[in-house]
Amino acid sequence: MKENLGMPAFKTVRGMRDFLPKEAKMMKYVEGKVRKIAELYGYKEIITPVVESHELLAAKAGEEVRLRMYTFKDLGGRMIALRPEFTPSVARFVATTLRNEPRPFRLFCVGSLYRYDEPQQGRYREFWQSNFELMGSSKPEADAEIIMLTNSLMEAVGLNNCVFKVGHVGVLRGILSQEKVDEKTENEVMQLMDKKQYDDALKLVKGAGVSGKCVATLGKLVELKGGRVFEIIEKMKKYVKSYEMAVDAVENLHEILKLVLESGCEIDMTVDAGFSRGLEYYTGMIFEVYVPELDIALGGGGRYDRLIELFGGEPTPAVGIAHGIDRIMMAMQRQKTLLKTGKENRVMVIPVKSELKGEALKISRMLRDADIPVEVEVMGRKVTKALEDADRRKIRYAIIVGEKELNEGAVVIRNLMKREQSTVKIEKIIEKLESNS
Ligand code: AMP
Numbered sequence: 369m370k371e372n373l374g375m376p377a378f379k380t381v382r383g384m385r386d387f388l389p390k391e392a393k394m395m396k397y398v399e400g401k402v403r404k405i406a407e408l409y410g411y412k413e414i415i416t417p418v419v420e421s422h423e424l425l426a427a428k429a430g431e432e433v434r435l436r437m438y439t440f441k442d443l444g445g446r447m448i449a450l451r452p453e454f455t456p457s458v459a460r461f462v463a464t465t466l467r468n469e470p471r472p473f474r475l476f477c478v479g480s481l482y483r484y485d486e487p488q489q490g491r492y493r494e495f496w497q498s499n500f501e502l503m504g505s506s507k508p509e510a511d512a513e514i515i516m517l518t519n520s521l522m523e524a525v526g527l528n529n530c531v532f533k534v535g536h537v538g539v540l541r542g543i544l545s546q547e548k549v550d551e552k553t554e555n556e557v558m559q560l561m562d563k564k565q566y567d568d569a570l571k572l573v574k575g576a577g578v579s580g581k582c583v584a585t586l587g588k589l590v591e592l593k594g595g596r597v598f599e600i601i602e603k604m605k606k607y608v609k610s611y612e613m614a615v616d617a618v619e620n621l622h623e624i625l626k627l628v629l630e631s632g633c634e635i636d637m638t639v640d641a642g643f644s645r646g647l648e649y650y651t652g653m654i655f656e657v658y659v660p661e662l663d664i665a666l667g668g669g670g671r672y673d674r675l676i677e678l679f680g681g682e683p684t685p686a687v688g689i690a691h692g693i694d695r696i697m698m699a700m701q702r703q704k705t706l707l708k709t710g711k712e713n714r715v716m717v718i719p720v721k722s723e724l725k726g727e728a729l730k731i732s733r734m735l736r737d738a739d740i741p742v743e744v745e746v747m748g749r750k751v752t753k754a755l756e757d758a759d760r761r762k763i764r765y766a767i768i769v770g771e772k773e774l775n776e777g778a779v780v781i782r783n784l785m786k787r788e789q790s791t792v793k794i795e796k797i798i799e800k801l802e803s804n805s
Contacts, residue, residue: 383485383493394697395496397707399478401524402498402691409517411474411500416457418480422447424456428649428675431559436484450482454499455649455675455688462503463681471504471684478693489698490664496693500669503676506685508620511653511671512627514689518657518667519635525696526705527659530666531636534597534625534655535643537670538617539608541651543585546611547578561644566590581610590642597625600639607641617652624653649675653687661702667691715801716758718745720770728769731779731794738798759784765801 380386387395406413419442426434429452438450451457454477462473478498485491500517502510515532522530540561544554553576560569569590574583588607594600601622608614621639628635645654645668652671659666669689676684715735719728732742743763745754751768758766768780773791781800782789792800 381493383487385492385494391697393709394700394707395693397709398525398693398696398700399498401521402476402478402693405517405521405524406476406500408520409474409500409513411476411517414458414461414475414477415479416451416454416461416477418451418482419448420451420457420460422449424460424679425449425451425453427456427678428647429453429456430555430646430648432562432646433483438482438484452481452483453647453690454479454481454497455501455647455672455690456679458499458501458503458688459675459679459681459686462684462686463676463679467681472510473501473503475503476500490662490692490695492694497690498693499688499690501686501688503684503686505687506673508623508627510685511624511687512631514669514687515624515628515635515655516631516633518655518669518689518691519633521691522657522666522696525700526703526708527666527696527699528703529636529660531638531658531660532655533638533640533643533658533665534621534653535640536617536621536653537644537650538620538652539589539604539614539641540586540644542613542615542617543582543608543611544573544578546613547576547582549573549576549578555648558644558648559646561590561642562646566642585611586642592641593638593643595636595638597637597639598622600641601625604639604641621653645670647672649678655689657691659699659703662695662699664695665692666695666699714763715740715742715765715767716745716754716763717742717767717769718751718754718758720751720768722748724769724771724774727774731767731769731797734794735798735801740798740801755782755784767797 422439425437433452437452440448442448458475458477466473476499480494480496482494484493487493500514502514541554544557553572557569557572560572570583570586573586585607592600592603601618604618605615608618643654649672650670651673654670656665656668667689671687673685676686717728717732719725728744732744735742755766764785766782766784768782770780773779778791778793780789781792
């Protein structure tokens with residue numbers, strides 16, 4: 369019996385999760401694909417702190433994220449917070465450390481983020497993202513690259529039927545600013561739009577004293593969406609024709625989508641004219657990625673041209689994307705994606721008796737030197753018990769180190785799948801394992 373030391377049975381904190389080996393493996397698999405895509409597109413990794421100043425993280429996060437930050441004072445009295453997203457950290461880094469370096473920067477980060485969200489399916493208080501930022505270019509080819517890169521990642525992890533929902537914050541913001549709506553109200557309208565509370569958004573706009581034409585235009589835009597992207601874009605142009613900045617925004621979106629198409633990249637896209645995203649720093653194209661099996665976004669991003677300047681850096685236009693690794697994993701599970709990993713045929717080395725432990729360790733070293741994954745029986749169990757355990761865990765080979773065979777420089781190799789065994793000279797073990805795999 370275990371002694372009770374009077375401690376409670378600890379559980380994870382609400383919203384936090386342990387990852388089982390199978391889940392951890394999947395996460396690392398996705399991260400591996402992220403690194404591969406980064407390499408293919410020329411993005412360099414940076415590692416930034418989980419803890420940043422509250423002021424930095426709150427500056428342009430938008431009300432939704434701002435209210436959900438884990439904020440506290442450290443022992444030195446500094447107001448700090450756990451990062452709810454990567455972009456402010458990368459922007460800070462570019463505004464300071466990389467200040468005088470030649471543009472463009474292609475940077476990526478992978479790690480955990482923290483938001484005090486209400487835990488539910490696909491929404492956790494600790495979650496993981498890979499985040500790609502292309503900084504220094506205001507050109508539509510930079511936006512197109514971020515969309516294409518995201519599509520490449522979705523393909524690389526084996527996801528099918530991804531849909532990219534695309535929009536442009538410059539359309540709604542262009543109309544609102546031409547109508548002289550103040551920035552605070554504009555941000556509130558965008559937040560409501562993001563939550564699809566269109567009626568409330570329109571009410572707020574009316575209350576801000578805009579023209580009847582403005583209300584009518586916004587009303588039409590929020591209804592306008594669809595997969596025939598260039599038709600939708602033509603309609604958008606027509607609806608917003610008296611709002612100069614909005615017209616430029618639609619033109620910009622048009623150019624980006626044309627480039628994606630010209631690249632030959634087969635992406636299923638939907639344009640949504642009333643699309644908005646919670647973060648306040650976006651200035652241009654915005655997008656999210658979905659699969660039919662889940663109604664939550666697997667990733668989201670867009671263009672933010674003024675953030676680096678806001679943090680004291682040189683004016684640096686930028687576009688980026690955050691891929692939600694937890695949700696990508698969920699989507700892979702739903703689509704029953706197979707992980708294409710090597711090295712599954714593990715080996716267990718079992719000494720028949722205590723005096724042969726050293727020999728078992730020596731054989732295990734020899735195999736690992738040949739890049740073969742090995743476990744050694746460490747529970748002091750009898751061979752039959754150890755074999756039962758190996759079988760249960762789907763280990764492919766057992767190497768049984770016994771005195772009789774060892775006297776002849778050999779061991780017994782048992783194939784646990786085929787349930788057959790043979791005596792093999794120690795110097796031939798690797799050859800035998802490789803020929804059977
Ligand atoms: P955002 O920074 O809110 O645009 O989020 C980008 C992506 O991160 C989303 O599309 C999700 O895939 C993922 N994400 C955001 N919040 C959470 C959360 N609370 N739990 C899990 N994934 C999240």
